[in-house]
Amino acid sequence: MSKSKEITVPDKLKGYTQVRLDVDLATGKIEESVIDPEFCRDWIGGYGFGAKVLWDELEPGIDPLSEDNILVWAIGPFPTTILPTSSKYGLFAKSPLTGMFGMSISSGSVGAQARRAGVNMIVFRGKAPEPVYFVVDDDDRYLKPCKETLWGKGCWDTEETLREEFSDQRLAVMAIGPAGERMSRIACITNDRNRQAGRTGMGAVMGSKNLKAIAFRGTKGTKVAKPAEFYKKAKKLLDVATGSATSKYRDLGTPAGLRSYNDLGMMPTYNHREGTWEKIDDNLITGEHLNEEWVVKTVACTDCPIACDHLARVPKTHSDYPNLVSSVDIELCYSFGTACGNDDWPTIFKCIELCDNLGIDGISGGVTAAMACELFEEGLITKKDLGYELPWGSTKNLVRFTREMILGEGFAGEIFGDGTRLAGKRLEKLGRENASFYGMNIKGLEMPAFDLHGMTSFAVGESVSIRGACHLRNGAYSLDRDGKFDRFAYDKPLERGKSIMGKEDGYTIIDCFIICKFTRGIYESDAELAEVYELVTGIPMTEEYLMKRAEAITNLSKCFNIREGWTRNDDHPPEKCFKTAHTKGPAKGVSLDEKGYQKLLTGYYKARGWDEETGIPTDEKLKELGLDFVIGNLKPKGGKK
Amino acid sequence: MSSTKRRSRLHKCIVVDPDECTGCEICESVCSFVHDAEFNPINTRIHRVRIEPVFNIAMACQKCEDAPCIRACPEKALDKDEEGSITVDEDKCNGCGFCIRACDFGVISLHLDNQKALVCDLCENMREEFIDPEVGKPEPQCIEMCPREAIALKTVEQIGEETRIDAVKRLFGEMLSEYET
Numbered sequence: 001m002s003k004s005k006e007i008t009v010p011d012k013l014k015g016y017t018q019v020r021l022d023v024d025l026a027t028g029k030i031e032e033s034v035i036d037p038e039f040c041r042d043w044i045g046g047y048g049f050g051a052k053v054l055w056d057e058l059e060p061g062i063d064p065l066s067e068d069n070i071l072v073w074a075i076g077p078f079p080t081t082i083l084p085t086s087s088k089y090g091l092f093a094k095s096p097l098t099g100m101f102g103m104s105i106s107s108g109s110v111g112a113q114a115r116r117a118g119v120n121m122i123v124f125r126g127k128a129p130e131p132v133y134f135v136v137d138d139d140d141r142y143l144k145p146c147k148e149t150l151w152g153k154g155c156w157d158t159e160e161t162l163r164e165e166f167s168d169q170r171l172a173v174m175a176i177g178p179a180g181e182r183m184s185r186i187a188c189i190t191n192d193r194n195r196q197a198g199r200t201g202m203g204a205v206m207g208s209k210n211l212k213a214i215a216f217r218g219t220k221g222t223k224v225a226k227p228a229e230f231y232k233k234a235k236k237l238l239d240v241a242t243g244s245a246t247s248k249y250r251d252l253g254t255p256a257g258l259r260s261y262n263d264l265g266m267m268p269t270y271n272h273r274e275g276t277w278e279k280i281d282d283n284l285i286t287g288e289h290l291n292e293e294w295v296v297k298t299v300a301c302t303d304c305p306i307a308c309d310h311l312a313r314v315p316k317t318h319s320d321y322p323n324l325v326s327s328v329d330i331e332l333c334y335s336f337g338t339a340c341g342n343d344d345w346p347t348i349f350k351c352i353e354l355c356d357n358l359g360i361d362g363i364s365g366g367v368t369a370a371m372a373c374e375l376f377e378e379g380l381i382t383k384k385d386l387g388y389e390l391p392w393g394s395t396k397n398l399v400r401f402t403r404e405m406i407l408g409e410g411f412a413g414e415i416f417g418d419g420t421r422l423a424g425k426r427l428e429k430l431g432r433e434n435a436s437f438y439g440m441n442i443k444g445l446e447m448p449a450f451d452l453h454g455m456t457s458f459a460v461g462e463s464v465s466i467r468g469a470c471h472l473r474n475g476a477y478s479l480d481r482d483g484k485f486d487r488f489a490y491d492k493p494l495e496r497g498k499s500i501m502g503k504e505d506g507y508t509i510i511d512c513f514i515i516c517k518f519t520r521g522i523y524e525s526d527a528e529l530a531e532v533y534e535l536v537t538g539i540p541m542t543e544e545y546l547m548k549r550a551e552a553i554t555n556l557s558k559c560f561n562i563r564e565g566w567t568r569n570d571d572h573p574p575e576k577c578f579k580t581a582h583t584k585g586p587a588k589g590v591s592l593d594e595k596g597y598q599k600l601l602t603g604y605y606k607a608r609g610w611d612e613e614t615g616i617p618t619d620e621k622l623k624e625l626g627l628d629f630v631i632g633n634l635k636p637k638g639g640k641k
Numbered sequence: 642m643s644s645t646k647r648r649s650r651l652h653k654c655i656v657v658d659p660d661e662c663t664g665c666e667i668c669e670s671v672c673s674f675v676h677d678a679e680f681n682p683i684n685t686r687i688h689r690v691r692i693e694p695v696f697n698i699a700m701a702c703q704k705c706e707d708a709p710c711i712r713a714c715p716e717k718a719l720d721k722d723e724e725g726s727i728t729v730d731e732d733k734c735n736g737c738g739f740c741i742r743a744c745d746f747g748v749i750s751l752h753l754d755n756q757k758a759l760v761c762d763l764c765e766n767m768r769e770e771f772i773d774p775e776v777g778k779p780e781p782q783c784i785e786m787c788p789r790e791a792i793a794l795k796t797v798e799q800i801g802e803e804t805r806i807d808a809v810k811r812l813f814g815e816m817l818s819e820y821e822t
Binding site for chain 1: 675753770771
């Protein structure tokens, strides 16, 4: 690899355990191997490990719910250290929701416990003959059948049962619920009760492998390359991380954004028909109201100084959900709240609990419910179909719909149980014309809490995201929010393209390390990220090298998509953003312009050094990034599934 | 804080506010690191407890006046220093774990590597390389690093007084508010 020669690595690294496990679920065989120091340096961890292994080892064109898919679990070098938010892990596979690069990141105690158990990466293959869970208990690694004990249980119950079985309340457990077991394409994985690897259907991949849960615990310590210097640096970063850079996440939590995005007309309401809501203006659905009336506690993931997790509680006296406690962030306030026209907080909390416990992604779940509400309002689905009414602002019926969608029961389950894209196709098959128009997804992944009508830069950023509609793979929403460019215009395509690329690759480093996006503001520069990497691992690192690797990793996962049949048309926001204008608010009368959008998309491809027409990386670019092994292997094989 | 002794006694210990504690475990990681130069929360002297769904706290040695752990130790390995901290004579400690059984708060454990009793020393024995040069002496690092300032070192007298003042404010808030400016 041409660029790699600049940095020589020590034989034995700190931080990384360099231990890879290969688990063949069909045969039960578990193999251990050593991850090369060069591999660590070049693919960093998390996202980078996933991208490289999926490119090298996944047969293109396979059915993601078949035994041919592989599931990669990976951490970077930081878990168990006190680098803020270091306890994160990532999952990577071909996504059953998008048919493309699937990835999902979560935290809680899993990263740290797994690090102490000594693993750095696990690759699962095949399908177990019966339901099993996988245990990494220091050097004891084994599969255990669980058809009678765990299968059918919710995620919370599974976690509690395993903790009791091990007599260890600190056992880290990643589990799927009934939704993952039935391979719902929007199924998530839950750990530590309130943390989810939610996006792109990784829970369905576990379900397809008969893998109910993964449990970790370990006793191995973590040494760092430069202990005294690292301690001093960590102290400084912890200090900054408890200051203004993270106050939004700590104080009101992410729901603070309900008001600020509403003020900008960017808060999606009524399934992205509008970008504002009077219930937000009236302080009913805001972060302030949520915290004053409902939040009882904020809790943290392991080694996180921020504690963004806001736990809301329904009072004991509530008739339907007494003493319900659930974990709220802005995405759920949007998906089951503003997007469904629902201003009843306990209904939102109940829907969150169902998603987290029974195992679907709360964003995809809520956005799918919002699609159903709009279809009901439009008369494309009826009370006769559902068995009940589902207008905007439904409460008990929204909860009922959500439960059925998760469990795959009734009309709601049959049609909507796999997300918006399949719901649209299934309804159109039933003769409900144009039903797909109401599914708010990109590449099949449901959209997060940003309305694109007046966000021309993020319209591109969210659309080019390799895992589908996502604000955590591409942070270009800040370009529109902060007014870096005219958010209603389509000028400066190349300049915008460069900024969008910068946001995307910056996030790639964060997802490789893996640390939390909420700490992106605590580092003075990318050079400081390189510095902490060096202090922990002992690998000499520079900002330039790190950012080049980020670009290579983003490119490689893009190439994965191309190999699976991606075309330029896949980088496109939903039609609704082009055809239905807001009727009020700052983006009143605004919808996206196709020609303008395509111009900006071309600008992004150009900034990337990709073919401007097709959006495919050129051989020159691939060579420059050390991705020579990709050249000649970009033809789609088997197409999208 | 003042270390004035009352009748030559000093009873101060680590106190954690459950309202502020988020359960982040940073105190545990820091405790192991400053003593061993290795992050391993199992070798901690302060222990996080999370009871789902909302309760979080961390617990460390309460520096009991008549400490059951000292009495329980068959090897007479445990003692108390001038500051009131429990000391462990590692030559005598044989890892039998009787102190763990005797402790009412569950805040003693055995170090994974040497199987000697681990108990909060208020960082008296922290490694020199981690001492902040500006401070120049050991100080409890869990307090220093807790992101929520949920951990404090307090004397029992101080704890009592703070609780009393809180109670009075709660009970006589109306009367007190008349004098607020």
